[in-house]
Amino acid sequence: MPAKxxxxxxxxxxxxxxxxxxxxxLVLRDLFVGKSQFGEFMKSPEHxxxxxxxxxxxxxxxxxxxxxxxxxxRPGADGYRxxxxxxxxxxxxxxxxxxxxxxxxxxxxxxxxx
Amino acid sequence: MPAKxxxxxxxxxxxxxxxxxxxxxLVLRDLFVGKSQFGEFMKSPEHxxxxxxxxxxxxxxxxxxxxxxxxxxRPGADGYRxxxxxxxxxxxxxxxxxxxxxxxxxxxxxxxxx
DNA sequence: CTGTATCCAGCCGGATACTG
DNA sequence: CAGTATCCGGCTGGATACAG
Numbered sequence: 001m002p003a004k005x006x007x008x009x010x011x012x013x014x015x016x017x018x019x020x021x022x023x024x025x026l027v028l029r030d031l032f033v034g035k036s037q038f039g040e041f042m043k044s045p046e047h048x049x050x051x052x053x054x055x056x057x058x059x060x061x062x063x064x065x066x067x068x069x070x071x072x073x074r075p076g077a078d079g080y081r082x083x084x085x086x087x088x089x090x091x092x093x094x095x096x097x098x099x100x101x102x103x104x105x106x107x108x109x110x111x112x113x114x
Numbered sequence: 115m116p117a118k119x120x121x122x123x124x125x126x127x128x129x130x131x132x133x134x135x136x137x138x139x140l141v142l143r144d145l146f147v148g149k150s151q152f153g154e155f156m157k158s159p160e161h162x163x164x165x166x167x168x169x170x171x172x173x174x175x176x177x178x179x180x181x182x183x184x185x186x187x188r189p190g191a192d193g194y195r196x197x198x199x200x201x202x203x204x205x206x207x208x209x210x211x212x213x214x215x216x217x218x219x220x221x222x223x224x225x226x227x228x
Numbered sequence: 229c230t231g232t233a234t235c236c237a238g239c240c241g242g243a244t245a246c247t248g
Numbered sequence: 249c250a251g252t253a254t255c256c257g258g259c260t261g262g263a264t265a266c267a268g
Contacts, residue, residue, distance in 0.1 A: 010162055011214025011221035013136075013144050014205060018218070020139070020210075022130050023261085029126050038230050046122055049262050054231060066266080077230055085217060092209040093126060096134075099206060100125025103199060104132070107125035137241090152250050163242055168251060190248085191250055 010091055018063050019089065023048055027056050031066065033110060036079040049052070065089065117181055132177050133203065137162055138180070141170045145180065149223060150193040179203065 060066035065086030179200030
């Protein structure tokens with residue numbers, strides 16, 4: 001989690017404070033791909049640590065980008081899904097992914113709408 | 115500077131490894147605004163440390179997003195400017211800024227074309 | 229399996245001083 | 249002013265164990 005900008009009014013700096021760190025972005029990516037369970041995020045190739053994942057989900061929920069829901073097939077466990085506010089970050093992730101695809105050798109597309 | 119993704123092929127993860135950390139993004143923002151001198155970056159409201167700034171500029175140059183040039187009015191000092199590759203990140207910064215403007219109270223637009 | 233809790237090494241970066 | 253160098257406190261996050 002990035003350090004908070006000291007009273008910056010820059011929308012870039014403030015947005016980055018909210019979800020601009022690497023792990024948060026990758027969790028958002030997984031949410032866009034349709035993942036919702038703790039274990040699904042854990043399976044991603046970047047291998048996030050369980051405490052880090054819990055931390056990022058908590059922050060995203062606190063920022064209202066993500067909300068939890070009761071999964072009927074998995075009682076006792078939370079499901080995580082994007083809110084409308086969270087979904088509105090999609091153009092950002094798409095812009096970064098498109099740049100990566102165009103500029104970094106060996107990268108492969110993901111983030112199919114689900 | 116973020117830790118490198120261990121052989122990830124995700125264009126998002128790889129792009130974030132390149133310029134996805136807070137300070138790097140803010141330096142890019144300043145470049146888009148037209149700043150080119152070390153001292154100009156230092157004056158930004160987020161107050162980057164001089165060693166951190168030097169590090170980020172070096173990384174950006176190494177990644178070919180930025181190049182140095184000889185400033186005729188400031189001999190003995192490097193000027194920094196975006197390369198074409200660096201300029202191509204503009205849609206990313208714009209997407210984040212637009213999100214911040216729309217979703218975070220108290221933020222104000224910048225990144226006027228210069 | 230879904231998280232929570234600790235431990236702790238390593239890195240990030242702020243402060244500061246210093247050189248050309 | 250541009251940039252480098254060093255110190256070092258604090259946070260990040262990997263590893264691991266554990267609970268429900």
